[in-house]
Ligand SMILES: *[C@@H]1O[C@H](CO)[C@@H](O)[C@H](O)[C@H]1NC(C)=O
């Protein structure tokens with residue numbers, strides 16, 4: 091039995107190494123903005139879809155936090171109810187990383203990450219040109235690649 095199984099495992103392992111990108115989540119309709127203008131309360135929303143699984147609709151996720159002019163807040167434990175998927179947003183000097191996570195067994199998680207460069211976070215004008223607010227202006231849909 092082992093002899094039959096081993097070649098399959100070896101093949102799967104080398105395929106994983108060769109694969110240039112391992113997309114574990116797709117974010118769709120991603121938004122992040124601090125509205126109304128002048129507000130420091132910022133909202134994130136996105137649909138998190140897992141390609142290659144039974145998931146067809148994805149789950150809608152939301153979170154809020156306190157940001158500032160040109161600055162979106164970090165998030166810990168954004169929720170995607172009723173699923174157990176969560177997302178975090180971590181900031182560093184060059185931008186922000188969106189990390190999605192789902193528990194797949196008692197001790198293991200599948201996590202995917204996508205980096206948002208600072209250029210995609212801007213002060214934006216609403217209908218009233220005098221009113222400015224902070225918002226994400228990058229692509230609405232993006233892949234999140236597997237991390238640890
Ligand atoms: C994305 O937003 C559009 C417009 O609101 C909506 O029709 C569509 O269902 C959304 N897609 C997902 C996957 O939630």
Ligand SMILES: *[C@@H]1O[C@H](CO)[C@@H](O)[C@H](O)[C@H]1NC(C)=O
Nearest residue numbers: 119136137147148149150151
């Ligand atoms: C997610 O939100 C969109 C609107 O943005 C809605 O059309 C869709 O039905 C929602 N999906 C789920 C799974 O609740």
Ligand SMILES: *[C@@H]1O[C@H](CO)[C@@H](O)[C@H](O)[C@H]1NC(C)=O
Nearest residue numbers: 181182183184185186187205
């Ligand atoms: C910020 O995080 C991204 C994604 O992990 C990384 O590529 C980039 O080098 C980091 N920037 C700094 C200044 O550490």
